[in-house]
Amino acid sequence: MSLIFSFIPYIKRLIVLILILFGLAVGFILSKALFDLSIYSNAVFDFMIDKSSYNVAYFSSSLIGALGIISFIGLVLLVGSWVERRMIAKFQIRVGPNRVGIFGLLQPIADAIKLMQKEVLVPAVADKLLFFIAPVAIFIPAILAWAPIPWGPNMTYLNINIGILYIFAVSSLTVPIIFFAGWSSMNHYALLGSMRTVAMMVSYEIPISLSLLSVVIITGTLNLTEIVLWQSSNSIWLGLLIPFSLFTFFFSSTAEINRTPNDIAEAESEIVAGYHIEYSGMKAGLFMAVELGNAVLLGALVTSLFLNGWFLFGLENYIPPYIIFIAKTVAIYIVLIWLRATLPRFRLDQLMNFAWKMLIPVSIINFFMIAIETTIITNLDSSKYIIYLFAIINIAVFVGLIILWSKIFKIDKFSPEKIAPIFAQKIGGIKAMEGTKSVD
């Protein structure tokens, strides 16, 4: 009897567990039908025997895919904010949101309602048109960039030949939008924030493009699905083959999406909130939501470019591939949360110097090296295993280049002995000053 009673406190958790399992099962059943656009489109196509109805089939399948992406982003915005707050709370020895719903799961909805019922204040001196457009427009790149992401086999919404460039181009539109947000507020802090954002994003787009270039050189395609398939057919993760590109891409992207340690665009201790300082209520909420969505998007990009997408050592045959994909994405997102909970923030000049003096030159060296390696692989008819040799070489060079660069620029490695303040034993009396060394 007592055993049964002892379970009572856990009933809530049990129910949640059952619900999660149920959701996974439903997702598994629906996965083929809902996400596999080509199958769906073919089904509609077959149903309408009249071939001229192709447009209807195409349109309806596209609509379902688009709604799928939108609803996934909506889910991410709701669950992601909860995950982030709970995890940071765990890092900071707090509890985090736990009052609304089970484990505080409904907290994001409560937040959304709270933000909606807050008064929307517009500065009297602001440029009203741009001030309104910016928070809405900032969603466009954040959502459009999700289109070519390969969720699984045949589960790509937009299967185009220039997928990487498409994402790169679309997300570069964020820069002017953020600038408009800051500029139209007509606030010094906002303008400083948007100036910082633009300078930083502009500098970090180049390392990103150079690291993407390395990926393209090796795989010979810009299509994200084909990049994932290339990784599985050569049975190596690109993150291992070209570690420096992964590092560059990840670090630079944290600058692009304003995450710690590069969140200087909205440094709350310096320029309060940066470019979105004047936004209140739901508009401020939209900016925060975009930031969160972009963090998850970064996870998805890193997953498909460097971490072999939906493949996981043969497990993709037993688990729905999109589950593996989302799990990898979430893992990258958790790394971002971890960084946010741990690291202080860089200064703008340090970041700019890092981009122009470290990342860009080293990326150029790295990309030359990868071009040579690719030429060797394609022209020498060498065995398949040479790629593993190159992986080892690349990792070694990655470490070597970083050490070399820190030597060249004398980035001091402060040893604990050197940084420990000296101890003045037994200072006694005011006259002690005379005995000490000259203070000039």
Place this chain on the structure above:
Amino acid sequence: MIVEEYFRVFLLLILSILFPLLPLSGSYLFSKINYRPFNSNDVKSAIYECGVESEDITWRQFNAKYFLYALGFVIFDVEVIFLFPWAVIHSEQSYDIFLKVAIFVGVLAFGLLYAWKWRALEWQ
């Protein structure tokens, strides 16, 4: 086929405009049923400057230093867009194509070194 594929982008574009408008219209509806305040006044609609009135105009000339970074960015962006077509076909070609690109990138790397030497990359 390309136009058809990009129709999906257009569809997603429309949805992505509607997506943020949804909570904003919710916020607007709240104001209609008197659930959220909408009585702005001079103090509320003043810009934030740490609790005191702003004494200086904001829309003014800003540091010219940023301009160089933007220029460098444009130059490297153009470079990268030239390099992507090469990167796609690189793995199918022989050695000489590599040399052509090495010249292209080398010239720009020289530009970067030049900028470095003249301390154009120092942030002030």
Place this chain on the structure above:
Amino acid sequence: MIEFSTYNVIFFSISSFTLISAISVGLVNSLMRSLFFLILTFIGVAGLFILLSADFIAIAQLLIYAGSISILLLFAVMLTPESSTNNGNSKYFLPGILIGIIFTYLMVALVTIFQFNQLSGIHLKKLDFDNTIASIGELLLGKYIIAFELASILLLFALIGAISIVRSNESDFLISLNNKDKK
């Protein structure tokens, strides 16, 4: 396949969007707003490129013009504080109209002289590139290799020019610093 009529509807809607944004660039008073409309115009032009099946050029348009050139213009606008809010009373109004008329005439002449419909649109689609970017790469590094290499020289000169502008500014700055020290 999307039918010809649908294609026309898409073309006219995108081109009217582009035209309206382009006209707004000239009509609005605030330089920032006209920059915003300029970005919209760039995006519209990218849409037109896609209608021509030139997806790589469209993306390049988006990346270079809407993403980078607009940033350059942003900073240029930030250097001109007065006109960023009120650009109505420009003395370049009449010359601007004149140049506009000349360019309109040129464009109309071009369009009427050349048989563009033989070169573009659906006719181009019959060539059926399955991968435009690879074709561009082959042409760029084969037939047009001189232009490709010259582009790098051009970019280098642009970079050096930018540096020399800032350097001349910096030497003034250094002189003023020295004067400060002397005082």
Place this chain on the structure above:
Amino acid sequence: MTVQENYELNIGPQHPSTHGVFRIKVSMNGETIEDLDMIVGYLHRSMEKLSEERTYTQNIPFTDRADYLAAMSNNLGYCLAIEKLANVIPPQRATVLRVIFAELQRIASHAMANGTLVSDAGAWQTPLLYMFREREKILDLFEMTCGARLTTNYMRIGGVAFEPPAEFYPLLNDLLGELPDKIDEYMDLLSTNEIFIARTKNVGIINPKDAINASLSGPALRGSGVPWDLRKADPYCDYDNYDFDVPLGLIGDSYDRFMVRMFEVKESVKIIKQALNNLPLGMHKTQIPLALRPEPGQLYFRTEGPRGELGYFVVSDGGPAPYRLHIRPPSLINLSLLKQLAIGSSLPDAIVTLGSIDIVVGEIDR
């Protein structure tokens, strides 16, 4: 290109990193601070004037509210000053208890100062909350002793108000046992963190000469390598009987000030341990007259507060209330160098410098 004018920007009074309602009016060129004007007085409560109307004992709560992050130290300085003026000698047990509480308060205050410094450098509050964990335990100890956590009002003229309860000592021992480990944990997290070093090293360097000329005190002075600690230089409360070291910085940058505070916490732990071992039995308070009337005269008494030299200048005309009471707040004097440090530096550096100087606005404005 064209010459660009500076623009005026207000940092504060409502700003996350001014540590209270403190306003800095800066003239900026891009991100660089060209000129700076410090404006204080938003928290002025007229303490010094009000205290002329109240008896000596009634003034003790004012000192809590001057430096609200180091109430015990402020209580102590005031009570010692009045005791010296009125020739009251506190019992030995009270003196040792005072040392224990003042050092506990120093730990709590340094935890707050370093935590907020790291927050100013941009860490998303994690180190701050870690340090608050220890501060919270100290505040719990205060609460069980005197009922208040922040504005303790614990010291009395001629002793301390209450005897600590029995459960105080085991908890204090636990805390002392784990504190050095925790400090090492924070050192692991921060003092070798590349980003934190990049943000604080060589930022806001005060050279020793400037520090002495501006009459800085406390960690801000010792961070510059000047060996000056009033507990050693001008001992009170029998501090000369305790064995402890005074940590000094190397070059006087923000990082050194941070490290000096970290090491001072360790030294405070040492002092508290010695005090606990030598805690004599006896009364915790001597009886003083309800309306204390010191002989006419004047006196300046200084103690080493967590932020530096905390001085009380008291003038007595023989009446029950002080004729004049002046507080020398260490924060205000330390702040005087900010202008020199911040001009020419960038905004983030100035914020870190301000955080490393560690001001408390309640004390500045009084």
